[in-house]
Amino acid sequence: MANSVYLGIDYGERRIGLAKSDPTGLIASAYKTIVVKSLNAALKEIAEDIEKWQVTAVVVGYPVAENGGHFGERCLMVDDFIQRLRKYYQGPVYKIDERFSSAEAEQTLHLFHKKIRQDKGRVDRIAAAIILQRFLDERKEEP
Helix, strand or coil: CCCCEEEEEECCCCEEEEEEECCCCCCEEEEEEEECCCHHHHHHHHHHHHHHHCEEEEEEEECCCCCCCCCCHHHHHHHHHHHHHCCCCCCCEEEEECCCHHHHHHHHHHHCCCCCCCCHHHHHHHHHHHHHHHHHHHHHHCC
């Protein structure tokens, strides 16, 4: 596939971090953060991005519990978000374990001496890129 752009989503009730891959589907980059005023407006904005970038598939971070087994209330919220997204996008949607992605994003920002308090949206964008990169790396390893 010459053009396989993937969209990564770090879903949150207040902010949704987005990342997108390069056209080869190998490298994820933080893209933007949507401040959620209404979920429908946020979904429409995501749908516009999907169309603009001609997205092949969407990858959503899935909040599996740290012990690896429990699917709690946050998972139900993400499932609901995915169901609502399907009204705007009928292509493939993958759920990827997002454990530690926000912590990893914060560590990355600290490495570059960036203040998190001033731009929490940056953490969401970077977390989305980490989630998407995990998916892209797993795809590369498949035979």
